[in-house]
Amino acid sequence: MTEFTLIPSAGTAAVDAPFTGRHLIDGTWQDSADGRTFERRSPSHGVLVSRSALAGADETEAAIAAARRAFDAGCWSRSSGKDRATLLLKVADLIDARREEIARIEVLESGKPIAQARAEIEGAADIWRYAAALARTLHGDSHNSLGADMLGLVLKEPIGVVSIITPWNFPFLIVSQKLPFALAAGCTCVVKPSELTPSTTVMLGEMLIEAGLPAGVVNIVLGYGDPVGALMSEHTAVDMVTFTGSTGVGKAITAAASGTLKKVALELGGKNPQVVFPDADLDQAADAITFGVYFNAGECCNSGSRIIVHEDIARDLVSRVVELSRRVPFGDPLDEATKVGAIISDAHQAKIDGYVKDAASAGAEVQLGGGEMEVPGLPGRFYQPTVVSGVTPDMAIAREEVFGPVLSVLTFRTMDEALALANGAAYGLSAGVWSDSVHTCLEFSRRVQAGTVWTNTWMDGFAELPFGGVKESGSGRELGRYGIEEFLEVKTVQMRIGRTRQAWVAAD
Template structure:
């Protein structure tokens, strides 16, 4: 099979210098250190970002703490918060091309994908603005004539947000608008590989009228800045998105003040295909789920759980579609699949592919890196004949690698689909509604798609089962995630004395 690779052309851009955003001001790292980010597709410098320290994290937390405690944001009405969020959405749309270009240069994803994500992020701000006005508590008028019960929701306080490199702007915007809608203040630590779009959001929020200190960004290594946020006693909650291993470390580091922790972690997500599905649509969805963001996606459909009677024919259909993908320069408008984010990730993906070969899985396509003069690109890879215990069937590879696992009957499909430590997402392809719903009920996953994959907007919540995480983002649940619940009993009338007069 010949894969279509589109040549890489070095962009005519100078590396853009950024500073951190703390307490409404643009600042350098306390020691002046800077990280240079090179485009993973073009191998040229594209951004220069401060390499923050624990002291910088402390400054940002102090600013967020002061901003929360004095009520400059938490004390506003939902209507006032909503106005800022709507203005932020408008400005994001106005600056869409600027944000999308920075995102593509740092991540290596296709420019068309970056545009879609930035536009989608603006929509999340608009949705969260409505949630700011809809957030409410409850009342209990069933406690008798002499008692009224109230349940109120209050913002949890200072939230530390640690985001990954694969969707730096979109994942940030699946959290921040809801955090702000709840009335909290924020300190964000983006991935040191892809920090620029987070700093652009700080500029957007300031222009939208968000008060100083409410949104702060400290860039730098996770082992220093991220750990400090997780440990900090003045941080009331941590929202972490990343690998399950690092999530465990974040959970342990947060134990000092027993802060609340929200985790969206890894996945090894099944695409369950029944013989009665629209097989061409299913194959198209499987390929999209495999190569979207070059497979660097926590909800990537990396395991094809397919009915045995069609397994070989369906695999051939998937391989044929892969052969028609347009892979290469992410600044080319026609490109569908871009680069691998850095050398470390590139090496890890290839090592797991080699392990699959050594374990005896049968390679149907791909299996190698593209030979290019610039950047790091891996051929979409499909394995058949795999044992469910192989690393390619169990580990989150985070690259364009698909493992085919045949099943016999619905119960077997569910058993194989659930046969990992993860439970983030899954897709089901069938024309039988009864079968689809039974499979959906059986899947241990936080998100399920039926006859689609990696779809949807901010209306529904996201999150994982098992070792894929805790808590939920987006939807009405997303704003509630960043609140504390307080119960209040109000006595009415004269108190019956307990101590005799």
């Protein structure tokens, strides 16, 4: 008998035919010129989910050229906010109408639970609607305090052609945190989804066409980082790159983009701490910690992958988290009861396990889990819910992004010590603090180095609030009104009223 809560195969993973993905270039669906394709098998069920066209340099060049022509022609870049908003709202409605279809493909390609996938698709539609509101309220500024003969205008204009490169862990949600804001600003785009989860982005392309988006405004290229992502990052016709993924790849994109000094926006990794003080509600904290580390199998930049807990309550809190961890339903992602699904690939599973084994060898104590897990009836790859205590700041598991269902536990005595541990990592995406004292929460929130701070909760999210990191967690912001600002250039216009300019050269 296992000490974990396992959900066996529901027997519902049959695929009538693999999803066929093609490139969207200048308004038409195209195969690769050389006929090459790549396949994706489900990491949970082993079935063939999709077969997609594999792009090379030619397809990428064509997509970038189409986006450039569309932007320069002005059919979208000079359209009204009303027209842009109307189209974005149509897309949101189409997403809602196809929610179940999108969610199922996403589950099979990524291994995430079906209930979670549905919620993400619903959240994506909400983001498209929020971006539509921004399209209609976008405006610049005017300055009429420059003197009787001068008027100053500050215009906000679309930055141009944007390369959007998205990851495999939240393929539909993350493209929806970028693309609608770029479109609301008036940009044209080239999108490259991860080769591990390409299909829902293709579905989004279908919805954009159905909604009436002009040809060339959004182009989708399917393939690998080399050559597709690299060319999208360095091309002279691209004005901006926005990327979500690993810090290592983010640095490579920044280097590739530096040749043209194009703008780069990055949402990268995290080693996100939750600091728990002695006066915290431990039941609430334990539940949120459990959610934070196992959500999306820990394959989440916002994963609450390390807790920094006061020594006086550490044993109590860890025991509560271990008990809750045993009760979290791991297993078949297509079962409605499942909360944690499969790991994305064999290589990633091995990487996760390596961090745990290295920590144990260095003296940490594995309180729960620490190995691969078999789920009845499923051939896929799963990892046990894992809690590692006795972690010290020098261990890799305390500093590096594991990106799996693994919780590291460190302890502290004082606020200063807790902040030193929290800020000691190279990352700065998000952080959390648990205390009944508003003074403790505010002091921690002001001193911690993170783009988002949660107090007495974890990973709540709203379209209205910006998201992004500091340090090696990236640059720029998504969502909120800041989300559209990323895709805008500011232009100053100075207007002299009447013939009032004083001559520089004296008249004869």
